[in-house]
Amino acid sequence: MSSSTLNERSALRDQAQRHGLGARLTWLHLVSRQVPAALAIMAALAVVLNIGARLNWYSGDGALVQQVPVLLEAGAVVVIAVSTRSPFGEVELANGRLLPGLRLGTVLALTAAAMGLMAAGMIGVHLPDGGAALARNTAGMTGIGLITATILGGAMAWVGPVAYAAITEYALSASWQSPLIWAARPPHDRGAVLCAAAVFVVGVVLITVRGPRNTVRE
Amino acid sequence: MTAVLDRPRATAGVVRLTVGRLLRLELRRNAMLLLVPLVIAMFWFDTYRSSMELPAIWPTRLLYVQQGRPLVDFAPFVAGAAAWTGSRDGRRSTAEQVATTPLPRWAARLSSWAALAIWALGAYVLCLGLLLGATAAQSPTGPLPWWPVLVGALGVLAFSALGFTAGVVFPSRFAVPLVAIAVLLILVLTQYPITHNATYGLLAPTNLMGSAGPQAGVFSPFLPDLSITQILFLAGLTVFALGAMGLRERGGGAMATGFAALVTVVGLAVTGYGVKLAGTAQVTANGVVISAVHSASDDGPVSTARVCQGSPVQVCVSPVYRSYLPDLDTALQPLLTEVAGLPGAPTKAEQVVFPYHGDAVYTVSSLQGSPAVLDLGLNIGADGSTCFVTGPKSSTCSSVSDLWKNASLVKTVVLPHTAQTVLDSLVGGDGTQARQAVVDGLLTASGVTLTDPTAQSQLPPGAPRVFNPEVQVMGPTPGSPVAVAATRFAALPQSERYAWLSSHLSALRAGQLTTADLP
Numbered sequence: 166m167s168s169s170t171l172n173e174r175s176a177l178r179d180q181a182q183r184h185g186l187g188a189r190l191t192w193l194h195l196v197s198r199q200v201p202a203a204l205a206i207m208a209a210l211a212v213v214l215n216i217g218a219r220l221n222w223y224s225g226d227g228a229l230v231q232q233v234p235v236l237l238e239a240g241a242v243v244v245i246a247v248s249t250r251s252p253f254g255e256v257e258l259a260n261g262r263l264l265p266g267l268r269l270g271t272v273l274a275l276t277a278a279a280m281g282l283m284a285a286g287m288i289g290v291h292l293p294d295g296g297a298a299l300a301r302n303t304a305g306m307t308g309i310g311l312i313t314a315t316i317l318g319g320a321m322a323w324v325g326p327v328a329y330a331a332i333t334e335y336a337l338s339a340s341w342q343s344p345l346i347w348a349a350r351p352p353h354d355r356g357a358v359l360c361a362a363a364v365f366v367v368g369v370v371l372i373t374v375r376g377p378r379n380t381v382r383e
Numbered sequence: 384m385t386a387v388l389d390r391p392r393a394t395a396g397v398v399r400l401t402v403g404r405l406l407r408l409e410l411r412r413n414a415m416l417l418l419v420p421l422v423i424a425m426f427w428f429d430t431y432r433s434s435m436e437l438p439a440i441w442p443t444r445l446l447y448v449q450q451g452r453p454l455v456d457f458a459p460f461v462a463g464a465a466a467w468t469g470s471r472d473g474r475r476s477t478a479e480q481v482a483t484t485p486l487p488r489w490a491a492r493l494s495s496w497a498a499l500a501i502w503a504l505g506a507y508v509l510c511l512g513l514l515l516g517a518t519a520a521q522s523p524t525g526p527l528p529w530w531p532v533l534v535g536a537l538g539v540l541a542f543s544a545l546g547f548t549a550g551v552v553f554p555s556r557f558a559v560p561l562v563a564i565a566v567l568l569i570l571v572l573t574q575y576p577i578t579h580n581a582t583y584g585l586l587a588p589t590n591l592m593g594s595a596g597p598q599a600g601v602f603s604p605f606l607p608d609l610s611i612t613q614i615l616f617l618a619g620l621t622v623f624a625l626g627a628m629g630l631r632e633r634g635g636g637a638m639a640t641g642f643a644a645l646v647t648v649v650g651l652a653v654t655g656y657g658v659k660l661a662g663t664a665q666v667t668a669n670g671v672v673i674s675a676v677h678s679a680s681d682d683g684p685v686s687t688a689r690v691c692q693g694s695p696v697q698v699c700v701s702p703v704y705r706s707y708l709p710d711l712d713t714a715l716q717p718l719l720t721e722v723a724g725l726p727g728a729p730t731k732a733e734q735v736v737f738p739y740h741g742d743a744v745y746t747v748s749s750l751q752g753s754p755a756v757l758d759l760g761l762n763i764g765a766d767g768s769t770c771f772v773t774g775p776k777s778s779t780c781s782s783v784s785d786l787w788k789n790a791s792l793v794k795t796v797v798l799p800h801t802a803q804t805v806l807d808s809l810v811g812g813d814g815t816q817a818r819q820a821v822v823d824g825l826l827t828a829s830g831v832t833l834t835d836p837t838a839q840s841q842l843p844p845g846a847p848r849v850f851n852p853e854v855q856v857m858g859p860t861p862g863s864p865v866a867v868a869a870t871r872f873a874a875l876p877q878s879e880r881y882a883w884l885s886s887h888l889s890a891l892r893a894g895q896l897t898t899a900d901l902p
Contacts, residue, residue: 199555199556199557202555202557203557206557206561222572229571229572232571233568233571233572236564236567236568236571237568239564239567240560240561240564240565240568243560243561243563243564244557244560244561246560247556247557247559247560248556248557250556317417319556320467320556320559321417322560323463323559323560323563323564324418324421324460324463326560327459327460327463327560327563327564327567328421328425328460330564330567331425331429331455331456331459331567332425332428332429334455334567334571335428335429
C-alpha cells in the first residue's frame with residue numbers, strides 16, 4: 166500500500182469525522198434548544214387550528230375570524246422565540262465559533278416548520294385569508310419574538326409576541342388598517358407583507374449576530 | 384424537657400418568620416415586577432384609551448371594565464409570569480435540593496405566588512384607580528358599578544394561581560409562553576362564541592352577555608347577581624389551583640397532604656357551586672338575575688326623577704343624561720307638534736332603559752298607558768361605530784357614543800322609528816291607502832327622509848357600507864296615488880294639517896277615507 170493511498174484514506178476519514186462531528190454538533194444544538202419538543206408543540210397547535218375550524222371557533226364574519234388563527238400562530242411563534250434560550254449561557258459563547266450559523270439555521274428551520282405545520286393544519290378546513298396571511302403573520306411575529314429575545318433574553322422572548330397578539334386582537338376588533346398590524350390587512354397587501362418581512366429580517370439578523378440576551382434571572 | 388416541649392411552638396414561629404422573609408425576598412425579585420410596566424402599557428393602550436372615549440357617565444365609562452377588557456390586558460402576562468415563577472425549581476433542577484429545607488415546599492411556593500399576586504393585583508388596582516380618577520375629574524354622572532371591578536381583581540388572582548400551578552406541574556421553558564397564549568385564547572373565545580350563551584357561558588368575565596351595559600344602575604339598581612357568581616367561580620378556581628399545588632408536594636406528611644386535599648376539594652366545591660348558579664341565570668333588561676343570590680331590594684326603580692324640556696309635548700330624560708336633552712328635544716318636537724293633543728297621541732316622551740342585549744342599534748320606542756306616554760330607550764354610550772347616508776351622494780361615519788353629541792345625527796337615529804311608532808299607533812299604519820298616505824305625509828312633514836323603494840343605493844361609490852337600516856323608513860313608490868296624496872298632505876301648512884287630522888282622525892282610523900279625501 167503506497168503512502169499516497171494511506172494519506173488519501175486518512176483524509177477521507179478526517180472528512181467523515183468532520184461531517185460526523187458537524188452533524189453531532191448540530192443535533193446537540195437542536196436538543197439544547199429543545200427543538201424536538203418545539204416541533205411537537207407546533208404540530209399540536211396545528212391540530213388545534215384544524216379542530217377549531219371544525220368547531221366553528223372562527224367562522225362567520227366577525228373579528229374572531231382572524232383573531233383565533235392569529236393567536237394560534239402566535240402560539241407557534243412564542244415556541245420559536247423561547248427556543249432561542251441557551252441553557253449554557255456565556256460558556257457557549259466562549260466556545261462556539263459556529264454558533265451564529267447554528268442559531269440562524271435553527272431559527273429559519275423552526276420558522277419554516279411552523280409555517281408548514283400550521284399550513285398542514287388547514288387541510289380539509291377553510292382558514293380565513295389562507296396560507297399567504299398565515300406565512301406573513303407567522304414570519305412577522307417571529308421577528309418580534311427574536312427581537313424580544315435579544316433584548317429581554319430567550320426565556321422572556323414570549324412577551325413580545327404575546328403583547329403584539331393582544332394588540333392585534335384589539336386592532337382587529339377596532340378595524341384598524343395600519344400595515345404595522347399586518348394581520349388586519351388582506352393577505353396580499355404589499356405594505357403589510359413588507360412590514361412583516363422587515364421585522365422578520367431584523368429579528369433573524371439580531372438573533373444570528375448577537376444571540377439571545379443572557380440574563381442572571383435565567 | 385422544657386426545650387423538647389417548646390420545640391413545636393418554636394418551629395411554627397421559625398416557619399412563620401421564614402415565610403415572611405421569603406415573601407419579602409420574592410416581592411423584591413419577582414418576575415411580575417418586570418412585566419408591571421408592560422401590563423400598565425397594555426391597559427392604557429386598550430382599556431383606558433377606549434374607555435376615555437366614552438361619555439363621562441360611570442356605567443358607560445366602565446363599559447369595557449364590565450366586559451372584562453382589563454383582564455384581557457392583564458391575564459396573559461400575569462399567568463405567564465406566574466408559570467415562570469412556579470416552574471423555577473423544575474427548570475433549575477433544584478426541586479430536590481430545596482425539598483430538604485425545613486420550610487414545607489407548599490408554604491414556600493405559596494409565598495412565591497403571594498408575592499406575584501401582590502404585584503399583579505397592585506398593578507390592577509393602580510390601573511383601575513387611574514381610570515376611575517380620570518373619570519372622577521370629569522364630574523361624571525350616574526352610579527359607579529363596583530362589582531365588575533372586583534370581578535376583574537378576582538380574575539387576576541385566579542389566572543395567577545392557575546398559571547403558577549401550571550408552571551409547577553409543567554416546568555418546561557415552553558410552558559410559560561403557552562400558558563400566556565392559552566389564557567389569551569380562552570379570554571377571546573369566551574368573549575365571542577358564547578356571547579349569546581345566557582347560562583354557563585356567563586361565568587367568563589369577558590362574556591358580553593354578562594355585561595349589564597352602559598346604563599347599568601341608572602334606571603334600576605345594578606344587579607350584582609352575576610358578579611357574585613363570577614367571584615365565587617374565580618375564587619373557587621384560585622383555591623383549587625393552590626390546593627392542587629399542595630397535593631403535588633412530597634415530604635410534608637399526611638397532615639399536610641390532607642390539608643391540601645381539603646383545600647382542593649373546597650376550591651372545587653366553590654367552583655362547582657358557581658357553575659351551578661350560572662346554570663340558573665336569566666338575562667333581563669336590567670342585568671342577569673340569579674335567583675339564589677338575588678336580592679328583592681334590587682328589583683325596584685332607582686329613581687323616577689326626570690328632567691324635562693319642550694313644548695307642546697315634554698321630552699324627559701334621566702338626570703344622568705341631562706346634557707343630551709336639548710338635542711333630543713330638537714329632534715322630536717317636529718313630530719310631537721304634529722300630533723300633540725290628538726286622541727291617542729303621546730302627552731309626554733320619557734326615557735327608559737335601552738335593551739342593551741336586544742337587536743336594536745340606536746333606539747327603541749313604544750306608546751304606553753292612557754293618556755299615552757312615549758317610552759324611549761336610547762343607546763347612549765355603547766361601543767361601536769356606524770355610518771350614515773347624510774345626503775344623496777354623501778355619508779359620514781361616527782362612533783355610536785359620539786353620534787349623540789351631534790344634533791343632526793341624533794335626529795337621524797331617533798326620529799324615524801319613533802315617528803313610525805307614534806304614527807302607526809295614532810293613525811293605523813298600512814291599513815288603507817289613505818292611512819298610509821297620511822302617515823307618509825306626516826313623516827315627511829316631521830323631517831323624516833323617506834327611502835325610495837325603487838332606488839338601488841344612495842351611497843356614493845367607495846363609501847362605507849351602510850349599517851343602519853334602523854334609520855331608514857321606506858316611502859311609497861314614486862307616482863303612486865299614495866305618494867301623490869302624501870306629498871300633497873305634507874305640503875300643507877302645519878295648522879291646516881293639524882285641523883284636518885283633528886276632524887278626520889276617527890274616520891281615517893275606521894278606514895272610511897280614500898286618498899282622494901285627503902286635502
